[in-house]
Amino acid sequence: MIAAQQSQADFSIENTFVAEKLRDVADQLEQQANAHFRVRAYREAASYVAALSYPIRDIYEKKGRRGLEDLPKIGVSISAAIAVLLDSGAWEVLGRYGGAHGHCV
Numbered sequence: 665m666i667a668a669q670q671s672q673a674d675f676s677i678e679n680t681f682v683a684e685k686l687r688d689v690a691d692q693l694e695q696q697a698n699a700h701f702r703v704r705a706y707r708e709a710a711s712y713v714a715a716l717s718y719p720i721r722d723i724y725e726k727k728g729r730r731g732l733e734d735l736p737k738i739g740v741s742i743s744a745a746i747a748v749l750l751d752s753g754a755w756e757v758l759g760r761y762g763g764a765h766g767h768c769v
Contacts, residue, residue: 675719
């Protein structure tokens with residue numbers, strides 16, 4: 665039981681980190697008066713990832729980016745950004761929008 669609780673805590677931390685970075689991108693897009701649909705897409709994806717009851721990494725490792733794209737609220741661009749984050753621990757997409765790079769702990 666302790667191992668199950670620990671693994672749930674681990675994936676929850678990573679899912680929360682991914683969700684926070686998606687929200688950061690949404691905030692950057694909003695500050696730059698970017699298209700409202702893009703801001704909304706990143707926010708909805710963030711909410712979805714934060715609410716997942718399993719590790720988003722499992723989907724990515726088993727099914728790749730296509731598996732991420734098959735999730736509700738996750739499109740091609742957002743799945744690519746999540747893949748980079750999961751592969752490298754760095755959130756490179758923020759640099760494109762004028763934000764700071766985030767690193768997974």
